[in-house]
Amino acid sequence: MAINPRFLDELRNRLTLSEIIGRRIKVTRMGRESKACCPFHSEKTPSFTINDDKQFYHCFGCGAHGDIIGFVMQHDNVSFIDSIEMLAAEAGMEVPKQTPQEVEKSKKEKDLHALLEEATLFFEAHLHDQRNGDALGYLLDRGLTKETLAEFRVGFAPDDAQALRKFLLAKDYSDKDMITAGVLRKSTRGGEPYAFFRDRIMFPVPDRRGRIVAFGGRILPDHMRPPQRGDFIPPKYINSSETPLFNKGSMLYGEPIARRAAADGQAIILVEGYMDVIACAQSGFRGALAPMGTAVTQEQILSMWKMIPDFTKIPILCFDGDGAGRKAAWRAVDRILPLLEAGRSVDFAFMPDGEDPDSLIKSSGAKGFQNILGGSLSLFDFIWNYYTAGRGFKTPELRAGVIKQLENEVARVANSDVQVHYKSLLRHKISETFFKRRSFKGNKYSKAIGVKPPRPRSYQSRAAHLFPRVLLASIINHPNIFGFVEDELCNLTIKEPRFDKLRQNIIDILSDDHAKNSDILLNQLENLGFAQEIGDICNESVYVHASFCSPSASCEDVQSNWLEYYNDGNAAGLGDEMQNGWRSVSCDEDVSRLRDLLYTKSRDGETL
Numbered sequence: 001m002a003i004n005p006r007f008l009d010e011l012r013n014r015l016t017l018s019e020i021i022g023r024r025i026k027v028t029r030m031g032r033e034s035k036a037c038c039p040f041h042s043e044k045t046p047s048f049t050i051n052d053d054k055q056f057y058h059c060f061g062c063g064a065h066g067d068i069i070g071f072v073m074q075h076d077n078v079s080f081i082d083s084i085e086m087l088a089a090e091a092g093m094e095v096p097k098q099t100p101q102e103v104e105k106s107k108k109e110k111d112l113h114a115l116l117e118e119a120t121l122f123f124e125a126h127l128h129d130q131r132n133g134d135a136l137g138y139l140l141d142r143g144l145t146k147e148t149l150a151e152f153r154v155g156f157a158p159d160d161a162q163a164l165r166k167f168l169l170a171k172d173y174s175d176k177d178m179i180t181a182g183v184l185r186k187s188t189r190g191g192e193p194y195a196f197f198r199d200r201i202m203f204p205v206p207d208r209r210g211r212i213v214a215f216g217g218r219i220l221p222d223h224m225r226p227p228q229r230g231d232f233i234p235p236k237y238i239n240s241s242e243t244p245l246f247n248k249g250s251m252l253y254g255e256p257i258a259r260r261a262a263a264d265g266q267a268i269i270l271v272e273g274y275m276d277v278i279a280c281a282q283s284g285f286r287g288a289l290a291p292m293g294t295a296v297t298q299e300q301i302l303s304m305w306k307m308i309p310d311f312t313k314i315p316i317l318c319f320d321g322d323g324a325g326r327k328a329a330w331r332a333v334d335r336i337l338p339l340l341e342a343g344r345s346v347d348f349a350f351m352p353d354g355e356d357p358d359s360l361i362k363s364s365g366a367k368g369f370q371n372i373l374g375g376s377l378s379l380f381d382f383i384w385n386y387y388t389a390g391r392g393f394k395t396p397e398l399r400a401g402v403i404k405q406l407e408n409e410v411a412r413v414a415n416s417d418v419q420v421h422y423k424s425l426l427r428h429k430i431s432e433t434f435f436k437r438r439s440f441k442g443n444k445y446s447k448a449i450g451v452k453p454p455r456p457r458s459y460q461s462r463a464a465h466l467f468p469r470v471l472l473a474s475i476i477n478h479p480n481i482f483g484f485v486e487d488e489l490c491n492l493t494i495k496e497p498r499f500d501k502l503r504q505n506i507i508d509i510l511s512d513d514h515a516k517n518s519d520i521l522l523n524q525l526e527n528l529g530f531a532q533e534i535g536d537i538c539n540e541s542v543y544v545h546a547s548f549c550s551p552s553a554s555c556e557d558v559q560s561n562w563l564e565y566y567n568d569g570n571a572a573g574l575g576d577e578m579q580n581g582w583r584s585v586s587c588d589e590d591v592s593r594l595r596d597l598l599y600t601k602s603r604d605g606e607t608l
């Protein structure tokens with residue numbers, strides 16, 4: 001769309017730069033100029049000046065400079081055309097349209113926008129109506145502040161199916177427009193049209209310019225709802241149907257706030273629902289967005305990339321940690337692979353079992369959520385894990401099979417530059433995983449006492465059952481000891497395949513990043529499907545046998561005890577007699593019994 005330059009001049013003349021900027025940041029008038037703390041770099045004393053006569057702003061700190069259109073484009077992170085449409089609306093002007101059809105379409109849309117704005121005000125007023133105090137109370141109980149509710153314009157639709165209609169008819173809106181806008185439904189039984197949203201908490205959905213184009217409505221919890229009508233059970237969430245203003249598959253809830261956050265350098269985070277977006281924003285994750293009741297679409301992925309001003313565009317997609325979440329994540333992979341380009345990808349973060357971002361922030365705070373985001377997987381790692389986690393590849397056929405599957409996925413990357421790198425990363429990972437044996441080096445124990453390093457053993461007795469659990473729990477709770485025990489951990493053979501698989505994955509993760517903290521490691525392991533194993537290992541029934549493996553042990557304690565425990569156990573495992581004897585000892589006595597047996601053997605002069 002070409003914009004007439006005369007129109008742009010008039011637009012600039014009608015608007016006062018300092019006023020438009022003042023609606024977005026705090027501006028102080030100082031004579032002919034205004035000053036502000038620059039929104040484009042971080043500062044405490046204002047070096048951002050606004051000159052209304054000359055119609056430009058300039059920052060002496062970072063050099064940001066431009067006119068009113070440039071400011072809105074940069075600050076609101078919107079396109080040239082969008083910034084003009086937004087400013088025209090603020091100036092009460094019409095952006096000139098080319099054809100009569102465009103003029104007609106634009107007028108209709110404007111009417112619908114105005115109608116939906118009125119409906120939003122209606123719902124907001126009802127949330128703060130005393131009669132709906134329980135709805136407001138419910139939201140406040142869930143931890144949302146009044147400021148947050150106001151920012152997201154959360155409202156309440158009363159149970160009365162005619163209330164909104166009466167309100168809008170009194171403002172001269174027609175039934176037809178209300179139906180087109182999606183707030184009213186035609187009666188199928190010849191009665192009056194009725195409100196689509198009733199007795200629901202209302203989430204107005206703004207488009208990227210901040211205009212309300214649709215609603216999502218959530219029912220109140222059971223105990224707060226009116227008695228059931230017949231056996232109809234209302235769905236928890238309903239959304240406006242498609243309208244001339246609202247295309248479900250291309251829009252994302254939270255977009256205007258997320259766009260500004262992205263311009264400020266915050267991460268774009270895709271979550272599942274309205275409450276997640278709002279809870280994220282309230283705790284500082286203002287780049288949160290959600291699709292509306294559908295799986296993420298290609299359009300939405302492209303739109304998230306567009307919002308991120310940097311060259312590298314990697315939004316984080318959050319999913320539930322369960323099987324359904326994993327499937328949803330895989331559907332997203334399906335859509336993303338053909339879209340990948342240089343600098344564009346996505347990361348995957350998986351919530352702990354039974355949590356969503358809203359509940360997690362409530363239970364563990366912003367830090368808990370940040371930890372989950374910090375443990376997110378790259379697209380490549382997610383694909384790799386999807387095919388390899390929890391599976392054995394002992395035979396050439398199994399290996400060839402999984403390699404074929406992974407190669408098929410990589411072939412779906414349409415961009416040839418990106419595909420080349422996926423292929424090379426895949427080759428590297430395959431050779432690292434299937435062909436490179438970790439070399440056996442003498443461990444610290446053998447160096448110290450000058451004997452042959454103990455051979456890796458498998459353990460079958462109850463003591464043996466405990467042995468790998470203690471060793472793995474220590475590493476999971478204290479990943480920072482990995483550097484000291486890497487060789488031993490690599491040489492450890494665990495008979496139970498699922499725990500051996502867990503051991504290998506711990507090594508893989510910590511070899512890449514020694515500095516991982518326990519929460520992040522735990523999260524990654526859970527994402528890889530080891531929640532059950534971790535539950536079996538990291539609990540009091542294991543800690544009670546060796547206090548140094550519990551999360552509360554000190555770092556020095558873990559370091560000194562881990563190697564001793566490992567060497568004791570490995571050495572003890574060398575004797576068949578000892579191993580047989582062990583099958584009968586009770587679990588509680590294992591550790592001391594082990595030491596006793598060892599002591600006897602050493603005293604008898606046997607070589608360990």
Ligand SMILES: [Zn+2]
Nearest residue numbers: 038041059062
């Ligand atoms: Zn600046």
